[in-house]
Amino acid sequence: MVADRQQVQLGAVQETLFIPLTARARETRKKRPILRDPKAVHMVDSIDFDLARYGRDTGGLITILRTATLDVWVRDFLATHPGGTVVEIGTGLNTRFERVDNGTVRWIDLDLPGTIELRRQYFADTERRQMVAASVLDETWLETVEQQPGPYFFVAEGVLVYLPPDDVMRALARIAGRFPGALIALDSYSRRKLDQNHRVAARHSIAPWQWACDDPRSLERLGLGVVEMATTTRPPKLLRAQIPPGYRYLLPLADTIGRSIRNTLFRADRPAAR
Numbered sequence: 001m002v003a004d005r006q007q008v009q010l011g012a013v014q015e016t017l018f019i020p021l022t023a024r025a026r027e028t029r030k031k032r033p034i035l036r037d038p039k040a041v042h043m044v045d046s047i048d049f050d051l052a053r054y055g056r057d058t059g060g061l062i063t064i065l066r067t068a069t070l071d072v073w074v075r076d077f078l079a080t081h082p083g084g085t086v087v088e089i090g091t092g093l094n095t096r097f098e099r100v101d102n103g104t105v106r107w108i109d110l111d112l113p114g115t116i117e118l119r120r121q122y123f124a125d126t127e128r129r130q131m132v133a134a135s136v137l138d139e140t141w142l143e144t145v146e147q148q149p150g151p152y153f154f155v156a157e158g159v160l161v162y163l164p165p166d167d168v169m170r171a172l173a174r175i176a177g178r179f180p181g182a183l184i185a186l187d188s189y190s191r192r193k194l195d196q197n198h199r200v201a202a203r204h205s206i207a208p209w210q211w212a213c214d215d216p217r218s219l220e221r222l223g224l225g226v227v228e229m230a231t232t233t234r235p236p237k238l239l240r241a242q243i244p245p246g247y248r249y250l251l252p253l254a255d256t257i258g259r260s261i262r263n264t265l266f267r268a269d270r271p272a273a274r
């Protein structure tokens with residue numbers, strides 16, 4: 001019953017957290033889901049938000065493949081560095097910790113204050129896991145990260161695209177400069193995809209994207225070397241086996257769309273270009 005659901009007040013960009021949340025809840029309810037997220041099902045059922053606006057199914061599979069790709073990369077990192085620290089930038093109501101926890105990882109969930117306030121109603125800090133209320137554009141949270149053991153893995157899923165391009169560059173260069181050797185995983189979208197998004201965002205009155213990136217290799221000038229690049233239609237090998245065969249064989253046929261949506265894993269491994 002909607003009357004029993006929790007009312008929330010969030011800003012327009014913050015409310016976009018309902019898009020991936022709904023996608024994970026929907027996927028979980030499928031017979032053969034690519035990923036399972038029972039907590040997302042619970043949160044979707046208990047929060048009163050505009051499902052028509054944020055719960056559209058279009059893009060659901062793209063979002064799930066993005067999330068699952070980033071899960072694969074984080075698991076891979078933890079297999080080699082079981083006691084390292086993962087920083088989830090713009091975490092929203094993401095449950096990556098629940099999906100990949102190995103019992104020893106340290107974890108920081110970073111998001112804007114209003115989002116963290118909502119998040120605290122469903123998640124609790126523990127000895128290994130803490131929430132930090134700050135903008136990725138601030139510098140203060142970097143000190144909190146430094147207090148945790150390295151090596152470090154920064155994940156920014158579905159967040160940088162909402163920020164002005166100059167801010168994205170500054171934030172990434174700052175992380176790369178302060179955490180040499182760290183891994184950074186993020187999603188990016190071509191200019192064409194951004195234009196498409198503006199039309200959809202205007203139709204549904206949701207926050208539009210701001211940052212487009214036609215080639216993630218262009219970020220190498222910030223001191224980031226590309227370790228692996230996956231398009232949505234050609235996800236990492238480790239993930240392909242989890243995708244139902246019907247989709248697995250059809251996905252490469254949608255390569256034109258796939259190339260405009262990239263998930264990239266970088267390593268902070270070189271001085272930034274001046």
Ligand SMILES: C[S@@+](CC[C@H](N)C(=O)[O-])C[C@H]1O[C@@H](n2cnc3c(N)ncnc32)[C@H](O)[C@@H]1O
Pocket residue numbers: 013014015016017018019020021089090091092093094110111112115134135136137156157158159162163
């Ligand atoms: C589309 S949601 C993605 C949420 C989450 N990463 C996921 O995949 O479920 C975008 C998130 O970015 C957060 N966000 C937007 N601007 C931010 C900023 N400047 N600093 C930190 N987080 C930000 C929003 O509050 C929201 O939680």
